[in-house]
Amino acid sequence: PVTAEELETCRKQHRERVAVDERENSWWLSRLQSAVRRVRCGTTAEAAVAELKAPPADGPLVPAGDLVNMLAVTAKLPERIESLSQADLQSIAAKLFARDRSVVAMLLPE
Secondary structure: OOHHHHHHHHHHHHHHHHHEEEEEEEHHHHHHHHHHHHHOOOOOHHHHHOOOOOOOOOOOOOOHHHHHHHHHHHHHHHHHHHOOHHHHHHHHHHHOHHHHHOOOOOEEEE
C-alpha cells in the first residue's frame, strides 16, 4: 500500500515538474498539439493523446470552443495533482507494475 508520505512525495515531485515545464516553450507547444489532436479525433482522454497520430497540417480548423475545453484539461493539472489520493496512486501503480508484465532478470559477474 501507498503511504501518506509517499503520496506527498509524489505530489511534490509532480508539482516541481509542472513548474519547470510551464516555463518551457516546448511544453506549451506540446499541450497545444495534444489539445488539437484530441479535438480532431473526438476524444477527451488525456492518456490517449500519446497514441493519436498527428493531424495533417492542412486539416480542418479546430473550433475555438472545443480547443478551449481541451486546454482546460491542462489548466486543471495542479488541481488534479492535489486531488490525487492514496487509492488513486495504488491503482496507477498496479496498472504500471502488473505481475503479468514484469520481467525477472539476474545479473551475473563476468
